[in-house]
Amino acid sequence: FRFDELIKYVDDHQEEYVQTLREWVAVESDSSDVTKRAELYRMMDMVGEKLRKMGGKVELVDIGEEQLPDGSSLALPKVVTAQFGSDVNKPTVCVYGHVDVQPAQKEDGWATEPYNLTEINGNLYGRGASDNKAPVLAWIHAVEAFKALDMDLPVNVKYLIEGMEETGSNGLDAMIKSQKSTFFSDVDYIIISDCGWLSKRPALTYGTRGNCYFFAEVEGPKQDLHSGVYGGTVIEPMTDLIGILDTLISPSGTILIPGIRDAVAPFSDEEWKMYQDIEFDVESYREKIGVEQLMYNNKVELLAHRWRHPTVSIHGINGAFSAPGTKTVIPAKVTGKFSIRQVPDMDPAVVEKQVTDHLHSVFAKRKSPNKLKVKMIIGAKPWLADIKHSLYEAGKAAVKRVFNVDADMIREGGTIPIARTFQDVTEKSIIMLPIGGFDDGLHSQNEKMSRYNYIEGTKMFIAYLQEVAQIKKD
Numbered sequence: 001f002r003f004d005e006l007i008k009y010v011d012d013h014q015e016e017y018v019q020t021l022r023e024w025v026a027v028e029s030d031s032s033d034v035t036k037r038a039e040l041y042r043m044m045d046m047v048g049e050k051l052r053k054m055g056g057k058v059e060l061v062d063i064g065e066e067q068l069p070d071g072s073s074l075a076l077p078k079v080v081t082a083q084f085g086s087d088v089n090k091p092t093v094c095v096y097g098h099v100d101v102q103p104a105q106k107e108d109g110w111a112t113e114p115y116n117l118t119e120i121n122g123n124l125y126g127r128g129a130s131d132n133k134a135p136v137l138a139w140i141h142a143v144e145a146f147k148a149l150d151m152d153l154p155v156n157v158k159y160l161i162e163g164m165e166e167t168g169s170n171g172l173d174a175m176i177k178s179q180k181s182t183f184f185s186d187v188d189y190i191i192i193s194d195c196g197w198l199s200k201r202p203a204l205t206y207g208t209r210g211n212c213y214f215f216a217e218v219e220g221p222k223q224d225l226h227s228g229v230y231g232g233t234v235i236e237p238m239t240d241l242i243g244i245l246d247t248l249i250s251p252s253g254t255i256l257i258p259g260i261r262d263a264v265a266p267f268s269d270e271e272w273k274m275y276q277d278i279e280f281d282v283e284s285y286r287e288k289i290g291v292e293q294l295m296y297n298n299k300v301e302l303l304a305h306r307w308r309h310p311t312v313s314i315h316g317i318n319g320a321f322s323a324p325g326t327k328t329v330i331p332a333k334v335t336g337k338f339s340i341r342q343v344p345d346m347d348p349a350v351v352e353k354q355v356t357d358h359l360h361s362v363f364a365k366r367k368s369p370n371k372l373k374v375k376m377i378i379g380a381k382p383w384l385a386d387i388k389h390s391l392y393e394a395g396k397a398a399v400k401r402v403f404n405v406d407a408d409m410i411r412e413g414g415t416i417p418i419a420r421t422f423q424d425v426t427e428k429s430i431i432m433l434p435i436g437g438f439d440d441g442l443h444s445q446n447e448k449m450s451r452y453n454y455i456e457g458t459k460m461f462i463a464y465l466q467e468v469a470q471i472k473k474d
Protein backbone atom coordinates (compact mmCIF):
# COMPACT_ATOMS: atom_id res chain seq x y z
CA PHE A 1 0.00 0.00 0.00
CA ARG A 2 3.06 2.34 0.07
CA PHE A 3 1.95 3.55 3.47
CA ASP A 4 5.35 5.04 4.30
CA GLU A 5 5.27 7.29 1.23
CA LEU A 6 1.85 8.58 2.23
CA ILE A 7 3.05 9.26 5.76
CA LYS A 8 6.07 11.15 4.46
CA TYR A 9 3.82 13.16 2.16
CA VAL A 10 1.68 14.22 5.13
CA ASP A 11 4.72 15.19 7.19
CA ASP A 12 6.16 17.18 4.28
CA HIS A 13 2.90 19.09 3.75
CA GLN A 14 1.94 19.88 7.31
CA GLU A 15 2.63 23.62 6.98
CA GLU A 16 0.19 23.78 4.05
CA TYR A 17 -2.39 21.88 6.09
CA VAL A 18 -2.06 24.38 8.93
CA GLN A 19 -2.31 27.28 6.48
CA THR A 20 -5.52 25.89 4.95
CA LEU A 21 -6.95 25.45 8.44
CA ARG A 22 -6.02 29.09 9.11
CA GLU A 23 -7.96 30.17 6.00
CA TRP A 24 -10.98 28.10 7.03
CA VAL A 25 -10.97 29.31 10.65
CA ALA A 26 -10.84 32.91 9.36
CA VAL A 27 -14.36 32.44 7.98
CA GLU A 28 -16.91 33.30 10.69
CA SER A 29 -19.27 30.50 9.70
CA ASP A 30 -21.47 30.80 12.79
CA SER A 31 -24.73 29.08 11.86
CA SER A 32 -26.62 30.43 14.87
CA ASP A 33 -26.20 34.07 13.83
CA VAL A 34 -28.27 34.97 10.79
CA THR A 35 -26.20 38.12 10.23
CA LYS A 36 -23.22 35.84 9.48
CA ARG A 37 -25.05 33.83 6.83
CA ALA A 38 -22.98 35.26 3.95
CA GLU A 39 -19.85 33.92 5.65
CA LEU A 40 -21.45 30.51 5.92
CA TYR A 41 -22.32 30.50 2.21
CA ARG A 42 -18.70 31.51 1.48
CA MET A 43 -17.45 28.67 3.66
CA MET A 44 -19.49 26.09 1.74
CA ASP A 45 -18.13 27.49 -1.55
CA MET A 46 -14.58 27.14 -0.23
CA VAL A 47 -15.18 23.49 0.68
CA GLY A 48 -16.65 22.80 -2.77
CA GLU A 49 -13.73 24.56 -4.45
CA LYS A 50 -11.13 22.61 -2.48
CA LEU A 51 -12.72 19.27 -3.38
CA ARG A 52 -13.20 20.30 -7.01
CA LYS A 53 -9.52 21.24 -7.31
CA MET A 54 -8.63 17.74 -6.12
CA GLY A 55 -10.59 16.31 -9.04
CA GLY A 56 -13.73 15.29 -7.16
CA LYS A 57 -17.20 15.19 -8.66
CA VAL A 58 -18.66 17.99 -6.55
CA GLU A 59 -22.18 19.28 -6.06
CA LEU A 60 -23.54 22.07 -3.92
CA VAL A 61 -26.98 20.81 -3.00
CA ASP A 62 -29.75 23.31 -2.32
CA ILE A 63 -31.60 22.22 0.83
CA GLY A 64 -34.16 25.01 0.97
CA GLU A 65 -34.86 27.74 3.47
CA GLU A 66 -35.31 28.18 7.19
CA GLN A 67 -38.14 30.16 8.72
CA LEU A 68 -36.98 32.86 11.12
CA PRO A 69 -38.95 33.83 14.25
CA ASP A 70 -39.99 37.15 12.66
CA GLY A 71 -41.77 35.22 9.87
CA SER A 72 -39.14 35.86 7.19
CA SER A 73 -37.14 33.10 5.53
CA LEU A 74 -33.46 32.65 4.81
CA ALA A 75 -31.68 30.25 2.44
CA LEU A 76 -29.92 27.41 4.25
CA PRO A 77 -26.25 26.95 3.34
CA LYS A 78 -25.87 24.44 0.53
CA VAL A 79 -24.62 20.96 1.41
CA VAL A 80 -21.41 19.96 -0.35
CA THR A 81 -21.26 16.44 -1.73
CA ALA A 82 -18.23 15.03 -3.52
CA GLN A 83 -17.14 11.73 -4.98
CA PHE A 84 -13.69 10.28 -5.56
CA GLY A 85 -13.69 6.96 -7.41
CA SER A 86 -16.55 4.74 -8.49
CA ASP A 87 -14.94 1.31 -8.73
CA VAL A 88 -17.71 -1.25 -8.19
CA ASN A 89 -15.16 -3.70 -6.84
CA LYS A 90 -14.29 -1.44 -3.94
CA PRO A 91 -16.35 -0.44 -0.93
CA THR A 92 -17.56 3.15 -0.77
CA VAL A 93 -17.28 5.22 2.38
CA CYS A 94 -19.06 8.51 2.97
CA VAL A 95 -17.30 10.98 5.26
CA TYR A 96 -19.68 13.36 7.02
CA GLY A 97 -18.54 16.60 8.66
CA HIS A 98 -19.59 20.19 9.24
CA VAL A 99 -17.89 23.54 8.76
CA ASP A 100 -20.27 25.77 10.67
CA VAL A 101 -19.18 26.87 14.14
CA GLN A 102 -20.51 28.03 17.50
CA PRO A 103 -20.43 31.78 18.21
CA ALA A 104 -17.17 33.30 19.52
CA GLN A 105 -16.00 36.75 20.49
CA LYS A 106 -12.68 37.81 21.97
CA GLU A 107 -14.59 39.48 24.84
CA ASP A 108 -15.98 36.09 25.89
CA GLY A 109 -12.55 35.51 27.42
CA TRP A 110 -10.44 34.26 24.53
CA ALA A 111 -6.69 34.74 24.91
CA THR A 112 -6.34 35.11 21.12
CA GLU A 113 -8.63 36.33 18.32
CA PRO A 114 -11.08 33.43 17.82
CA TYR A 115 -11.09 33.69 14.01
CA ASN A 116 -7.34 34.11 13.65
CA LEU A 117 -5.74 30.67 14.00
CA THR A 118 -2.86 31.11 16.43
CA GLU A 119 -0.28 28.46 17.26
CA ILE A 120 0.97 28.34 20.84
CA ASN A 121 3.04 25.42 22.15
CA GLY A 122 1.87 23.08 19.41
CA ASN A 123 -1.80 23.99 19.82
CA LEU A 124 -3.77 25.69 17.04
CA TYR A 125 -6.27 28.02 18.72
CA GLY A 126 -9.35 29.19 16.85
CA ARG A 127 -13.12 28.80 16.76
CA GLY A 128 -14.04 25.65 14.85
CA ALA A 129 -10.44 24.39 14.80
CA SER A 130 -11.42 21.11 16.46
CA ASP A 131 -15.18 21.30 15.92
CA ASN A 132 -15.08 20.43 13.07
CA LYS A 133 -12.85 22.19 10.52
CA ALA A 134 -9.52 20.40 11.17
CA PRO A 135 -11.09 16.90 11.15
CA VAL A 136 -12.90 17.71 7.87
CA LEU A 137 -9.64 18.99 6.38
CA ALA A 138 -7.75 15.95 7.68
CA TRP A 139 -10.17 13.74 5.73
CA ILE A 140 -9.70 15.88 2.63
CA HIS A 141 -5.91 15.80 2.99
CA ALA A 142 -5.99 12.02 3.42
CA VAL A 143 -7.51 11.62 -0.05
CA GLU A 144 -5.37 14.43 -1.46
CA ALA A 145 -2.22 12.52 -0.44
CA PHE A 146 -3.23 9.45 -2.47
CA LYS A 147 -4.00 11.64 -5.47
CA ALA A 148 -0.80 13.67 -5.20
CA LEU A 149 1.25 10.46 -5.16
CA ASP A 150 -0.78 9.11 -8.06
CA MET A 151 -1.89 6.16 -5.95
CA ASP A 152 -5.26 4.44 -6.32
CA LEU A 153 -7.62 5.07 -3.45
CA PRO A 154 -8.15 1.78 -1.58
CA VAL A 155 -11.90 2.57 -1.38
CA ASN A 156 -14.24 4.98 -3.15
CA VAL A 157 -14.66 8.08 -1.00
CA LYS A 158 -17.67 10.36 -0.85
CA TYR A 159 -17.99 13.49 1.27
CA LEU A 160 -21.08 15.12 2.69
CA ILE A 161 -20.21 18.40 4.38
CA GLU A 162 -22.90 20.60 5.87
CA GLY A 163 -23.15 24.07 7.39
CA MET A 164 -25.98 23.86 9.94
CA GLU A 165 -24.83 21.15 12.38
CA GLU A 166 -24.47 23.46 15.35
CA THR A 167 -28.11 24.50 15.08
CA GLY A 168 -29.53 21.02 14.61
CA SER A 169 -28.70 20.19 10.96
CA ASN A 170 -31.79 21.95 9.56
CA GLY A 171 -32.73 20.65 6.13
CA LEU A 172 -30.31 17.74 6.16
CA ASP A 173 -32.80 15.03 7.18
CA ALA A 174 -34.91 15.76 4.11
CA MET A 175 -31.85 15.87 1.86
CA ILE A 176 -30.65 12.46 3.07
CA LYS A 177 -34.11 10.97 2.59
CA SER A 178 -34.34 12.36 -0.93
CA GLN A 179 -30.86 11.10 -1.88
CA LYS A 180 -31.24 7.61 -0.41
CA SER A 181 -31.41 5.92 -3.80
CA THR A 182 -29.01 8.32 -5.54
CA PHE A 183 -26.01 9.66 -3.57
CA PHE A 184 -26.30 6.98 -0.88
CA SER A 185 -27.15 4.04 -3.17
CA ASP A 186 -23.55 2.80 -3.39
CA VAL A 187 -22.39 3.96 0.07
CA ASP A 188 -21.38 1.04 2.30
CA TYR A 189 -20.19 2.84 5.41
CA ILE A 190 -20.51 6.28 6.96
CA ILE A 191 -17.61 7.84 8.87
CA ILE A 192 -17.96 10.78 11.24
CA SER A 193 -15.06 12.56 12.96
CA ASP A 194 -16.94 15.20 14.91
CA CYS A 195 -16.01 14.35 18.49
CA GLY A 196 -12.94 13.99 20.70
CA TRP A 197 -10.89 11.50 22.64
CA LEU A 198 -11.58 10.97 26.32
CA SER A 199 -7.96 11.23 27.40
CA LYS A 200 -4.56 11.31 25.72
CA ARG A 201 -5.33 7.85 24.37
CA PRO A 202 -6.91 7.69 20.87
CA ALA A 203 -10.47 6.46 20.90
CA LEU A 204 -13.30 5.10 18.78
CA THR A 205 -16.76 6.45 19.54
CA TYR A 206 -19.80 4.15 19.47
CA GLY A 207 -22.59 6.34 20.84
CA THR A 208 -23.76 9.95 20.99
CA ARG A 209 -26.53 11.53 23.02
CA GLY A 210 -29.41 13.27 21.25
CA ASN A 211 -30.72 16.68 22.24
CA CYS A 212 -34.10 18.33 22.69
CA TYR A 213 -33.67 22.11 22.71
CA PHE A 214 -36.50 24.25 24.11
CA PHE A 215 -37.50 27.90 24.14
CA ALA A 216 -39.85 28.90 26.98
CA GLU A 217 -41.21 32.40 26.43
CA VAL A 218 -42.99 34.37 29.16
CA GLU A 219 -44.70 37.55 28.03
CA GLY A 220 -46.23 40.15 30.32
CA PRO A 221 -46.52 43.96 29.99
CA LYS A 222 -46.51 45.45 26.50
CA GLN A 223 -43.11 47.10 27.10
CA ASP A 224 -40.18 47.07 29.54
CA LEU A 225 -40.94 48.89 32.81
CA HIS A 226 -39.05 50.94 35.42
CA SER A 227 -38.66 48.65 38.45
CA GLY A 228 -38.96 51.57 40.89
CA VAL A 229 -42.09 52.97 39.33
CA TYR A 230 -43.85 49.67 38.55
CA GLY A 231 -42.06 47.07 40.73
CA GLY A 232 -44.47 45.56 43.26
CA THR A 233 -47.50 46.26 41.10
CA VAL A 234 -46.95 43.80 38.22
CA ILE A 235 -46.15 40.09 38.16
CA GLU A 236 -42.81 40.01 36.44
CA PRO A 237 -42.15 37.67 33.46
CA MET A 238 -38.58 37.08 34.61
CA THR A 239 -39.73 35.92 38.06
CA ASP A 240 -42.17 33.51 36.42
CA LEU A 241 -39.50 32.24 34.05
CA ILE A 242 -36.88 31.68 36.76
CA GLY A 243 -39.54 29.95 38.84
CA ILE A 244 -40.49 27.46 36.15
CA LEU A 245 -36.89 26.85 35.01
CA ASP A 246 -36.10 25.98 38.62
CA THR A 247 -38.55 23.06 38.44
CA LEU A 248 -36.57 21.29 35.70
CA ILE A 249 -33.68 19.92 37.74
CA SER A 250 -32.71 19.56 41.40
CA PRO A 251 -29.41 20.95 42.76
CA SER A 252 -27.98 17.43 42.80
CA GLY A 253 -28.83 16.83 39.13
CA THR A 254 -32.09 14.85 39.32
CA ILE A 255 -34.39 15.78 36.45
CA LEU A 256 -37.77 16.73 37.92
CA ILE A 257 -39.93 16.46 34.78
CA PRO A 258 -42.45 13.66 35.39
CA GLY A 259 -41.87 10.54 33.26
CA ILE A 260 -38.63 11.81 31.70
CA ARG A 261 -36.52 8.81 32.74
CA ASP A 262 -39.16 6.17 31.91
CA ALA A 263 -37.61 5.27 28.55
CA VAL A 264 -33.96 5.33 29.65
CA ALA A 265 -32.38 1.93 28.94
CA PRO A 266 -31.06 0.26 32.12
CA PHE A 267 -27.31 0.45 32.72
CA SER A 268 -26.13 -3.14 32.20
CA ASP A 269 -23.38 -4.98 34.09
CA GLU A 270 -21.51 -5.31 30.79
CA GLU A 271 -21.52 -1.54 30.34
CA TRP A 272 -20.43 -1.03 33.93
CA LYS A 273 -17.47 -3.34 33.26
CA MET A 274 -16.56 -1.51 30.04
CA TYR A 275 -16.60 1.86 31.77
CA GLN A 276 -14.57 0.48 34.65
CA ASP A 277 -11.80 -0.59 32.25
CA ILE A 278 -11.50 2.84 30.58
CA GLU A 279 -8.46 4.90 31.49
CA PHE A 280 -9.88 8.17 32.85
CA ASP A 281 -8.64 10.33 35.68
CA VAL A 282 -11.52 11.99 37.52
CA GLU A 283 -9.24 14.38 39.39
CA SER A 284 -7.52 15.80 36.31
CA TYR A 285 -10.94 16.09 34.61
CA ARG A 286 -12.12 18.16 37.60
CA GLU A 287 -9.00 20.30 37.54
CA LYS A 288 -9.20 20.90 33.81
CA ILE A 289 -12.78 22.18 34.11
CA GLY A 290 -11.77 24.34 37.06
CA VAL A 291 -14.47 23.37 39.59
CA GLU A 292 -14.10 22.48 43.26
CA GLN A 293 -16.43 19.54 43.12
CA LEU A 294 -18.03 17.36 40.46
CA MET A 295 -21.52 15.82 40.61
CA TYR A 296 -19.92 12.36 40.99
CA ASN A 297 -16.45 11.38 42.13
CA ASN A 298 -16.55 7.82 40.93
CA LYS A 299 -15.27 7.20 37.39
CA VAL A 300 -18.05 4.89 36.26
CA GLU A 301 -20.83 7.14 37.56
CA LEU A 302 -19.20 10.20 36.06
CA LEU A 303 -18.84 8.61 32.63
CA ALA A 304 -22.35 7.19 32.80
CA HIS A 305 -23.78 10.62 33.55
CA ARG A 306 -21.75 12.14 30.76
CA TRP A 307 -22.69 9.56 28.14
CA ARG A 308 -25.79 7.59 28.87
CA HIS A 309 -28.10 9.47 31.22
CA PRO A 310 -30.25 12.44 30.19
CA THR A 311 -29.23 15.86 31.52
CA VAL A 312 -30.80 19.32 31.63
CA SER A 313 -28.71 22.40 30.85
CA ILE A 314 -30.02 25.95 31.05
CA HIS A 315 -28.25 28.02 28.40
CA GLY A 316 -29.56 31.56 28.56
CA ILE A 317 -32.40 34.03 28.73
CA ASN A 318 -33.20 36.15 25.73
CA GLY A 319 -34.66 39.57 26.53
CA ALA A 320 -33.03 39.71 29.94
CA PHE A 321 -30.80 42.61 30.87
CA SER A 322 -27.30 41.17 30.63
CA ALA A 323 -25.03 44.11 29.86
CA PRO A 324 -22.59 45.48 32.45
CA GLY A 325 -24.14 48.15 34.65
CA THR A 326 -27.20 48.46 36.84
CA LYS A 327 -30.15 49.13 34.57
CA THR A 328 -33.26 48.91 36.77
CA VAL A 329 -35.56 47.34 34.24
CA ILE A 330 -38.43 44.86 34.37
CA PRO A 331 -38.12 43.04 31.03
CA ALA A 332 -41.51 42.67 29.34
CA LYS A 333 -40.81 39.41 27.51
CA VAL A 334 -38.14 36.84 28.28
CA THR A 335 -37.29 33.55 26.63
CA GLY A 336 -35.48 30.84 28.57
CA LYS A 337 -33.34 28.47 26.52
CA PHE A 338 -32.58 25.00 27.82
CA SER A 339 -31.86 21.58 26.42
CA ILE A 340 -32.18 17.98 27.52
CA ARG A 341 -29.60 15.50 26.22
CA GLN A 342 -31.26 12.28 25.05
CA VAL A 343 -30.16 8.69 25.52
CA PRO A 344 -31.51 5.36 24.26
CA ASP A 345 -34.52 4.73 24.24
CA MET A 346 -35.85 8.28 24.72
CA ASP A 347 -38.00 9.72 21.97
CA PRO A 348 -37.92 13.51 21.33
CA ALA A 349 -41.63 13.56 20.46
CA VAL A 350 -42.48 12.09 23.88
CA VAL A 351 -40.00 14.39 25.63
CA GLU A 352 -41.53 17.42 23.90
CA LYS A 353 -44.93 16.56 25.38
CA GLN A 354 -43.56 15.76 28.84
CA VAL A 355 -41.66 19.06 29.03
CA THR A 356 -44.49 21.17 27.60
CA ASP A 357 -47.09 19.61 29.93
CA HIS A 358 -44.80 19.99 32.94
CA LEU A 359 -43.99 23.65 32.32
CA HIS A 360 -47.62 24.57 31.68
CA SER A 361 -48.65 22.72 34.83
CA VAL A 362 -46.12 24.48 37.11
CA PHE A 363 -46.87 27.80 35.43
CA ALA A 364 -50.62 27.34 36.02
CA LYS A 365 -49.95 26.86 39.75
CA ARG A 366 -48.33 30.31 39.86
CA LYS A 367 -51.67 31.83 38.77
CA SER A 368 -49.74 34.39 36.76
CA PRO A 369 -51.54 36.62 34.24
CA ASN A 370 -48.50 36.40 31.96
CA LYS A 371 -48.48 34.18 28.86
CA LEU A 372 -46.23 31.13 28.52
CA LYS A 373 -45.28 29.58 25.20
CA VAL A 374 -43.08 26.45 25.04
CA LYS A 375 -41.47 25.34 21.79
CA MET A 376 -39.05 22.52 21.00
CA ILE A 377 -36.57 23.93 18.48
CA ILE A 378 -34.36 20.85 18.02
CA GLY A 379 -35.35 17.21 18.55
CA ALA A 380 -32.27 15.09 17.81
CA LYS A 381 -32.26 11.40 18.68
CA PRO A 382 -29.37 9.52 20.31
CA TRP A 383 -27.21 7.14 18.28
CA LEU A 384 -25.58 3.86 19.26
CA ALA A 385 -23.40 1.58 17.10
CA ASP A 386 -22.65 -2.13 17.12
CA ILE A 387 -19.09 -2.20 18.42
CA LYS A 388 -18.61 -5.70 17.05
CA HIS A 389 -18.94 -4.43 13.47
CA SER A 390 -15.81 -4.81 11.32
CA LEU A 391 -15.72 -1.01 10.96
CA TYR A 392 -14.57 -0.89 14.57
CA GLU A 393 -12.00 -3.64 14.01
CA ALA A 394 -10.65 -1.55 11.12
CA GLY A 395 -10.61 1.49 13.43
CA LYS A 396 -8.64 -0.36 16.09
CA ALA A 397 -6.12 -1.50 13.49
CA ALA A 398 -5.69 2.03 12.07
CA VAL A 399 -5.15 3.50 15.55
CA LYS A 400 -2.63 0.80 16.37
CA ARG A 401 -0.70 1.41 13.14
CA VAL A 402 -0.34 5.15 13.63
CA PHE A 403 -0.35 5.66 17.40
CA ASN A 404 0.91 2.24 18.43
CA VAL A 405 -1.64 1.93 21.25
CA ASP A 406 -5.02 0.23 21.66
CA ALA A 407 -7.96 2.57 21.12
CA ASP A 408 -10.38 3.32 23.93
CA MET A 409 -13.99 2.46 23.14
CA ILE A 410 -15.98 5.51 24.24
CA ARG A 411 -19.29 7.30 23.93
CA GLU A 412 -19.86 11.00 23.42
CA GLY A 413 -22.03 13.22 25.59
CA GLY A 414 -22.62 15.67 22.74
CA THR A 415 -24.93 15.28 19.81
CA ILE A 416 -24.41 14.75 16.11
CA PRO A 417 -28.01 15.39 15.12
CA ILE A 418 -27.75 13.62 11.78
CA ALA A 419 -26.10 10.39 13.01
CA ARG A 420 -29.37 8.65 13.78
CA THR A 421 -30.93 9.78 10.50
CA PHE A 422 -28.01 8.30 8.60
CA GLN A 423 -28.55 5.03 10.42
CA ASP A 424 -32.36 4.93 10.10
CA VAL A 425 -32.67 6.21 6.53
CA THR A 426 -29.64 4.76 4.77
CA GLU A 427 -29.47 1.61 6.94
CA LYS A 428 -25.67 1.78 6.61
CA SER A 429 -23.23 1.18 9.44
CA ILE A 430 -21.59 4.21 10.98
CA ILE A 431 -18.32 4.66 12.82
CA MET A 432 -17.17 7.74 14.68
CA LEU A 433 -13.43 8.17 14.42
CA PRO A 434 -12.37 11.14 16.54
CA ILE A 435 -9.06 12.98 16.27
CA GLY A 436 -9.91 15.88 18.61
CA GLY A 437 -8.13 16.06 21.96
CA PHE A 438 -9.96 15.63 25.29
CA ASP A 439 -9.15 19.24 26.21
CA ASP A 440 -9.97 21.01 22.94
CA GLY A 441 -12.56 23.34 24.52
CA LEU A 442 -15.33 22.73 22.00
CA HIS A 443 -18.00 25.46 22.09
CA SER A 444 -15.91 27.16 24.74
CA GLN A 445 -13.31 29.93 24.98
CA ASN A 446 -9.87 29.08 23.54
CA GLU A 447 -10.99 26.16 21.39
CA LYS A 448 -7.95 24.46 19.88
CA MET A 449 -6.73 21.52 17.86
CA SER A 450 -3.23 20.30 18.53
CA ARG A 451 -0.91 20.16 15.53
CA TYR A 452 -0.05 16.61 16.61
CA ASN A 453 -3.66 15.41 16.52
CA TYR A 454 -4.30 17.20 13.21
CA ILE A 455 -1.30 15.69 11.44
CA GLU A 456 -1.26 12.23 13.07
CA GLY A 457 -5.04 12.17 12.65
CA THR A 458 -4.59 12.66 8.91
CA LYS A 459 -2.25 9.67 8.87
CA MET A 460 -4.75 7.63 10.87
CA PHE A 461 -7.46 8.43 8.29
CA ILE A 462 -5.13 7.22 5.52
CA ALA A 463 -4.54 4.00 7.46
CA TYR A 464 -8.28 3.69 8.03
CA LEU A 465 -9.06 3.87 4.31
CA GLN A 466 -6.62 1.03 3.80
CA GLU A 467 -8.10 -1.01 6.65
CA VAL A 468 -11.69 -0.52 5.46
CA ALA A 469 -10.71 -1.77 2.01
CA GLN A 470 -10.02 -5.13 3.61
CA ILE A 471 -13.45 -5.55 5.20
CA LYS A 472 -15.39 -8.33 3.54
CA LYS A 473 -18.67 -6.87 2.27
CA ASP A 474 -21.76 -7.81 4.41
Ligand SMILES: NCC(=O)N[C@@H](Cc1c[nH]cn1)C(=O)O
Nearest residue numbers: 131165166167168194211414415
Ligand atom coordinates in the same frame (compact mmCIF):
# COMPACT_ATOMS: atom_id res chain seq x y z
N1 LIG B 1 -19.49 18.44 17.71
C1 LIG B 1 -20.84 18.11 17.74
C2 LIG B 1 -21.63 19.17 18.44
O1 LIG B 1 -21.05 20.03 19.08
N2 LIG B 1 -22.94 19.12 18.30
C3 LIG B 1 -23.83 20.04 18.94
C4 LIG B 1 -25.12 19.86 18.19
C5 LIG B 1 -26.31 20.42 18.86
C6 LIG B 1 -27.13 19.75 19.68
N3 LIG B 1 -28.11 20.62 20.01
C7 LIG B 1 -27.83 21.76 19.43
N4 LIG B 1 -26.75 21.63 18.70
C8 LIG B 1 -23.97 19.72 20.41
O2 LIG B 1 -24.25 20.67 21.17
O3 LIG B 1 -23.83 18.58 20.82
Ligand SMILES: [Zn+2]
Nearest residue numbers: 131132165194
Ligand atom coordinates in the same frame (compact mmCIF):
# COMPACT_ATOMS: atom_id res chain seq x y z
ZN1 LIG C 1 -19.24 19.37 15.67
Ligand SMILES: [Zn+2]
Nearest residue numbers: 131166442443
Ligand atom coordinates in the same frame (compact mmCIF):
# COMPACT_ATOMS: atom_id res chain seq x y z
ZN1 LIG D 1 -20.21 21.59 18.04
